[in-house]
Amino acid sequence: MSYQDDDEEQMGPHSESFPKDFGYGHSPREANLESKPRILLMGLRRSGKSSIQKVVFHKMSPNETLFLPSTCEIVKDDINNSSFVQFQIWDFPGQIDFIDPTFDSDMIFGGCGALIFVIDAKDDYNEALTKFKNTVTKAYKVNPRIKFEVFIHKVDGISDDSKMESQRDIHQRATDDLSDAGLHQIRLSFHLTSIYDHSIFEAFSKVVQKLIPQLPTLENLLNIFISNSGIEKAFLFDVVSKIYIATDCSPVDMQSYELCCDMIDVAIDLSSIYSTEEEAFDNKTSSLIKLNNSTVLYLREVNKFLALVCILREENFNKQGVIDYNFLCFRDAIGQVFELKIRATKHMDEDIEVSLMESPNDSVVF
Numbered sequence: 199m200s201y202q203d204d205d206e207e208q209m210g211p212h213s214e215s216f217p218k219d220f221g222y223g224h225s226p227r228e229a230n231l232e233s234k235p236r237i238l239l240m241g242l243r244r245s246g247k248s249s250i251q252k253v254v255f256h257k258m259s260p261n262e263t264l265f266l267p268s269t270c271e272i273v274k275d276d277i278n279n280s281s282f283v284q285f286q287i288w289d290f291p292g293q294i295d296f297i298d299p300t301f302d303s304d305m306i307f308g309g310c311g312a313l314i315f316v317i318d319a320k321d322d323y324n325e326a327l328t329k330f331k332n333t334v335t336k337a338y339k340v341n342p343r344i345k346f347e348v349f350i351h352k353v354d355g356i357s358d359d360s361k362m363e364s365q366r367d368i369h370q371r372a373t374d375d376l377s378d379a380g381l382h383q384i385r386l387s388f389h390l391t392s393i394y395d396h397s398i399f400e401a402f403s404k405v406v407q408k409l410i411p412q413l414p415t416l417e418n419l420l421n422i423f424i425s426n427s428g429i430e431k432a433f434l435f436d437v438v439s440k441i442y443i444a445t446d447c448s449p450v451d452m453q454s455y456e457l458c459c460d461m462i463d464v465a466i467d468l469s470s471i472y473s474t475e476e477e478a479f480d481n482k483t484s485s486l487i488k489l490n491n492s493t494v495l496y497l498r499e500v501n502k503f504l505a506l507v508c509i510l511r512e513e514n515f516n517k518q519g520v521i522d523y524n525f526l527c528f529r530d531a532i533g534q535v536f537e538l539k540i541r542a543t544k545h546m547d548e549d550i551e552v553s554l555m556e557s558p559n560d561s562v563v564f
């Protein structure tokens with residue numbers, strides 16, 4: 199296989215210890231990063247790992263990824279753009295041999311929160327599945343708490359039927375492989391993704407949410423907020439990445455999510471052009487878009503990194519005062535969640551008080 203030949207060229211034989219110049223070490227900065235929940239991004243070479251990382255976290259447009267050089271080192275990308283989203287992506291070059299005995303799996307998998315394995319759906323995935331099985335087996339032995347996430351990637355331009363067929367086939371084979379290895383208890387999550395639409399952001403949102411210990415509290419706050427404000431759907435967004443870190447309990451449909459993502463882009467772009475302030479997103483940021491189907495999109499800044507984007511019917515926006523008041527209560531509560539997070543080490547336990555005004559329109563059915 200060509201990738202194994204390249205492997206020898208770039209890394210030298212595997213009999214030596216894990217090469218230092220692959221970015222594997224313990225500088226003080228790295229030691230600090232390692233205290234954060236860590237996401238590992240793995241998969242064969244050219245499966246799309248670097249592209250995912252660049253598109254989701256570095257605003258690269260999908261077309262530009264065509265010119266990305268293939269990954270040949272572990273990229274420790276410290277995603278620290280939101281207080282809720284603090285993690286690293288370790289973009290492993292596809293050719294690293296994970297089952298090499300010199301590979302320090304305790305260190306790699308030990309503090310890992312989630313392992314995303316990227317499989318190129320447009321390619322023959324036999325090899326990817328073998329590597330997946332080996333990686334999961336190894337990782338699970340070291341750290342059974344890892345969440346295993348499979349991104350069936352590059353599904354753009356594939357019909358819905360073929361997508362479902364690939365997912366069914368990959369799911370079946372991956373779980374069979376693990377059962378054969380005696381690991382039927384491992385739970386795998388599968389996501390169909392592409393960098394050319396919002397599916398990659400949606401999938402990343404789901405992965406990140408599993409690593410947020412405060413998620414139930416955030417969801418609860420969102421539920422209370424929307425039910426008292428006549429709002430149909432609300433997303434709490436990490437503005438920079440457009441990952442939603444929480445939403446209320448009603449089901450998410452992709453169209454609503456995409457609308458809200460687009461709204462963030464519009465608000466930030468306009469603000470960057472016309473604002474006299476240095477920051478395009480600050481505590482005065484808010485935006486209102488009325489669609490021609492009697493729906494309103496409403497965006498408010500929650501803190502430096504987070505925005506709340508709501509979808510509601512136009513008639514329910516008549517009592518904007520109530521919505522705004524409830525929003526302030528919601529924002530306070532989020533502030534308290536943050537504070538608790540900071541004080542958590544001191545074992546402080548406080549109740550979060552939320553008192554919201556009643557719905558502006560009692561006849562609304564959610």
Ligand code: GDP
Pocket residue numbers: 241242243244245246247248249250260263264265266267268269292351352353354391392393394
């Ligand atoms: P890596 O070696 O795993 O880091 O892979 P790269 O990120 O370098 O991607 C390999 C190639 O796949 C690049 O030409 C990307 O443009 C392409 N690619 C990545 N994601 C997608 C996707 O979602 N759809 C399609 N069609 N191509 C993609």
